[in-house]
Amino acid sequence: MKPAPAKSPPEGVKLIIEGRADAAMVALGTPVIEELQAKKGARFLSLDPSPQAVERTKSVYPGYPVKVLPGPAKTGIERETYLWAFDNYIVARAELEDDVVYQLTKALFEHCDELSAFHVGLKDLKPSMFVSLEALIPYHPGAVKLYKEKGLWTKEMEALQKRLLSVKKD
Numbered sequence: 728m729k730p731a732p733a734k735s736p737p738e739g740v741k742l743i744i745e746g747r748a749d750a751a752m753v754a755l756g757t758p759v760i761e762e763l764q765a766k767k768g769a770r771f772l773s774l775d776p777s778p779q780a781v782e783r784t785k786s787v788y789p790g791y792p793v794k795v796l797p798g799p800a801k802t803g804i805e806r807e808t809y810l811w812a813f814d815n816y817i818v819a820r821a822e823l824e825d826d827v828v829y830q831l832t833k834a835l836f837e838h839c840d841e842l843s844a845f846h847v848g849l850k851d852l853k854p855s856m857f858v859s860l861e862a863l864i865p866y867h868p869g870a871v872k873l874y875k876e877k878g879l880w881t882k883e884m885e886a887l888q889k890r891l892l893s894v895k896k897d
Contacts, residue, residue, distance in 0.1 A: 743767065755795065755810060756848045760803055769803030771795070776809040789813060789863055814859050819867055828869025832857070836873060858884055865891040 731748040733739035737759040739751030744759075744766050753760065755771070763769040774780070776792040784790070790813035798804050817835075819828055835842075836854045843850040857870075858879040865888055866874070874880040 754848070755802065755804070764803055770805070771803050771808055771810060773808040774811055784811065789861070791861055814861055814863075816864060818864070821867070823867065823869075825867070825869035825872065828867045829872050830869075832870045832873045836877065855879060860884065860887055862887060862891065 728749045731739075731742050733742055733748070733751065736751060736753040737757055739748060740753050740757070740759040740763050742748035743751055744763055750772070760769050774784075774792060776794070781792055788811070790811045792809045793812040795804050795808045795810055797806060817831075836857065839852055839854050842852060854877070858866075858874050860883055866884075871880060871888070874884070
């Protein structure tokens with residue numbers, strides 16, 4: 728393998744296109760994948776989804792495996808493939824007023840189906856996905872209030888929230 732530094736995942740894919748790198752980490756759906764597919768062919772490498780491999784990986788890189796089924800030829804997914812995923816966050820300062828966060832979260836929750844117009848990666852987003860036991864940072868109290876109202880906040884989420892809040896901040 729040829730290692731090469733890149734400032735961003737799309738830049739890493741450009742290095743593959745230029746023949747200066749053999750592989751790069753990039754999100755599924757990133758437009759540069761279509762360019763790679765057209766010029767050289769793109770293939771996503773499947774990860775080992777076994778519980779042992781998942782635990783080893785989580786010990787150094789938080790996330791979780793997801794199964795991706797074949798899609799259009801431009802995606803680089805030709806057969807059932809396991810990729811590593813992680814949650815995306817909207818981050819707010821802890822001091823932001825609870826009601827501001829509540830209203831923002833409520834608007835996103837109620838208009839979730841409209842978000843796919845902004846990015847193809849949001850086409851499968853559902854409000855139930857706003858709450859995740861894979862979270863790495865605590866939820867803002869304003870968001871928690873909405874999730875409780877919507878019945879998404881469980882005992883497990885409350886335990887995770889307490890654990891995340893107990894982590895010492897540097």
